[in-house]
Amino acid sequence: MTTKIIRNGQGYEIVRLVPEExxxxxxxxxxxxxxxxxxxxxxAAKALDGLTxxxxxxxxxxxxLFDKLATxxxxxxxxxxxxxxxxxxxxxxxx
Numbered sequence: 001m002t003t004k005i006i007r008n009g010q011g012y013e014i015v016r017l018v019p020e021e022x023x024x025x026x027x028x029x030x031x032x033x034x035x036x037x038x039x040x041x042x043x044a045a046k047a048l049d050g051l052t053x054x055x056x057x058x059x060x061x062x063x064x065l066f067d068k069l070a071t072x073x074x075x076x077x078x079x080x081x082x083x084x085x086x087x088x089x090x091x092x093x094x095x
Contacts, residue, residue: 002077006085015085017077025080033070040065 002017017025044061
């Protein structure tokens with residue numbers, strides 16, 4: 001979701017993330033998720049230490065952890081457009 005409708009003093013306004021804003025949010029999300037997946041791999045390896053040496057099982061466990069912890073890109077984009085809408089509504093500069 002990269003569009004939000006807000007109410008302003010004279011009616012309604014559509015707020016959109018421009019492609020550059022959307023790309024910036026997605027790049028930050030990719031960096032965050034890459035780091036998070038690394039943590040999930042380490043945690044899965046520790047949790048399975050002594051139980052298995054099968055790297056496929058470790059990766060599967062890491063994926064399951066990641067799935068539970070990762071921020072969905074939809075939510076991050078929705079939050080970004082909501083923040084932009086609040087800035088615009090409050091008269092702050094926004095692009």
